[in-house]
Amino acid sequence: MSADAETGRGDRGDRRSRILGDLRGTRNIGIAVTSTVVFFVVVAVVIANSAGWPEVRKAFFDRKLFGDSFPEVGHAFLLNIRIFCIAEALILVFALAIAVLRGLPGPVLFPFRLLAVLYTDLFRGIPTILVIYILGFGAPALQLSGVPNSPLFWGVTALVLVYSAYVAEVYRAGIESVHPSQEAAARSLGLSRAQTLRYVIVPQAVRRVIPPLLNDFIGLQKDSALVALIGPIEAFRQSQIDVAATFNYTPYMATALLFILLTIPLARLTDWLIARDRRRQSAGGAR
Amino acid sequence: MRARATALKLEAVHKSFGSVEVLRGVDLEVGEHEVVCLIGASGSGKSTLLRCVNLLERIDAGRIFLHGEEITRRDVDVNAVRRRVGIVFQAFNLFPHMTVLRNVTLATSRVLHKPRAEAEAEATALLERFGLADKRAEYPDRLSGGQQQRVAIVRALAMQPELMLLDEVTSALDPELVAEVLNVIRELADGGMTMVIATHEMSFARDTANRVCFLDAGRILEQGPAEEIFTHPREPRTQQFLERIIAAGRL
The missing domain is CATH 1.10.3720.10 (MetI-like)
Known part of the structure; x- marks a missing residue:
């Protein structure tokens, strides 16, 4: 938003990605990276520690079977x-x-x-x-x-x-x-x-x-x-x-x-x- | 004045949209190399009249002749007629997905079947003449309104029409851009182009038009040399209209 005001051209040709948002400036990028890493680590830890995870992993994400079936x-x-x-x-x-x-x-x-x-x-x-x-x-x-x-x-x-x-x-x-x-x-x-x-x-x-x-x-x-x-x-x-x-x-x-x-x-x-x-x-x- | 050959002739032209009768018996004759300005309030039928001459609207009654040949017959080839009559619109109507050069060469290459090199050379020469040479590779959205309208005029001119119709071509422009477009039209008039111009620019009409027609409620109420219409209008409706224009500071 502030960048729009600065350059005075929040027009059609200059629209940034909705997902990436306004990632100009090292500080903003730093914050985005840190929050992303923290978020996904938390999600991964929660999933890996949940009760049924070993069964799910065995039935859906078997590494060996994946390697075997993928070429076919x-x-x-x-x-x-x-x-x-x-x-x-x-x-x-x-x-x-x-x-x-x-x-x-x-x-x-x-x-x-x-x-x-x-x-x-x-x-x-x-x-x-x-x-x-x-x-x-x-x-x-x-x-x-x-x-x-x-x-x-x-x-x-x-x-x-x-x-x-x-x-x-x-x-x-x-x-x-x-x-x-x-x-x-x-x-x-x-x-x-x-x-x-x-x-x-x-x-x-x-x-x-x-x-x-x-x-x-x-x-x-x-x-x-x-x-x-x-x-x-x-x-x-x-x-x-x-x-x-x-x-x-x-x-x-x-x-x-x-x-x-x-x-x-x-x-x-x-x-x-x-x-x-x-x-x-x-x-x-x-x- | 009357000695020149007739380029365009309208006889008792009627046109309705639904129950609204927009043109109620228009008679008009335009000589070769003559510049005729149509003035009148919004809704008086100026635009419709021009669109009928270009066959963009089919008339309900009456006849229109182009150099003596009736163009309102049912069996007439409308595309062939439109090739001979150029029209420029209030809103420019340039093709936004094409460069300026392609806008100008589309019809000359696809309709007149000119070889690409020839069409482009001609278009470039025309663009140069109207100060647009450096814009030939731009897309219309990148140009100012005045530049876009000049491109639209060039696009119509490239077809080498026998007659040009200009439909309030400066009405959509910022005031400071009006002059550049009017200058182009003056240049065309000086070059002998036959033109019918619907306009609200009264001072332009006064110094460029050979004849001014005042349209009121679908009829040409009064016509004559510009000086006469603007200084000694006979009809009360014309007087009224001009008084309002003067009050608005447009004359």
Whole structure:
């Protein structure tokens, strides 16, 4: 706060991290470090001395089992990464198409708008796991020629269908948040409606919705584990196998750790992207 | 005066928003290289009139001609018309996610399909002409209001329009920034640009406009050379309006 008053620029380009707060000055950093160390030492001591801790440690944090299962689970996790990388790429495109469809003007295009509304209502309403079961078991059972049998294919398809409904709504919120005067300015220069969307509206909309978009993608990363239920052995399924073999839950913890390790860099990357954008547009000038 | 060719012609133009009739039969003719200022109270229809000429609003009745060609026909290519008519808005409406240079070259490269190098060279030359050369790589939020509005004017000019519409372009500016924008418009007028200008800057209207039109309740109530309108207004409504302007110290 005081730093804001001093520099007179507590504005958009100069906002500090909410978590780190105002850590300028050696004294403040010293206090922060000391209080952090003391706090976590106390927490650790309390946990380690509580009654059930040895059992918990044995069942969930067995060092040897962790070392044994981690490579296997880690290898299976590559499948999770593949699942959501493919799904994310498809969702980004498909959801945008739906959002644009929903924003089309005029009475002639009403059926398209209706279709987009129905789609989002439908796939946001049905539980993800149900969609995965219906497609994963149902579609191959039809035995239609040309329809793939791979459970992986149908698992990814189900995730794309479900998550596109959410992401389309995120996009739509972004598109609607761009002021109509931007469209007027673009159209007044002779840009077509499609060009206006592509060069003026969508770029601004996407920038604004990056945080909620990331939020949905974190959800998607976790839900990649659901694909295991129709067959493919990804990290969660692999850890289940390991748990069943050892009657110990440590492999689950290894899987959980992998998911967390993937999510955190993504969150930081997004923060960085947003900060960079803000710097460019307001405080930092051309760079 | 009447000898010049007609650039823009409005015939009995009507426009309503819902039950509110904003334009109630506007007739207006603007000659080539002529500068026409629209004055009148807020809500008298000045902005709507300009937006109708740019086809940003569809008129309910009447006709609009651009160099003799009717642009309000249903089958007209609106994008092609807008290419020929530049408009500058009160709130600048620059694209905040693009640099100044990209703002200016977007339409010339995407609509006129000029090669990138050519579009950028032209844009740079225009920016230079209006004292903005050093801002070409900046984003709009980094500029003052006056600079942003000058960029918006350059953006419209880059399309080499036959007609420029200026919609209260200084109303959103701090007083000390108004002059730099008005100077740009004067320069355009001196260069022979045909312009229709909605404005509250009466002294600017008096020394720049060839003709001043007073709009009242969706009609052009009175029009004539600036000197005549400002010194000998015939209509009581015009007199009233100007008296209030003088009382506010704006003339």
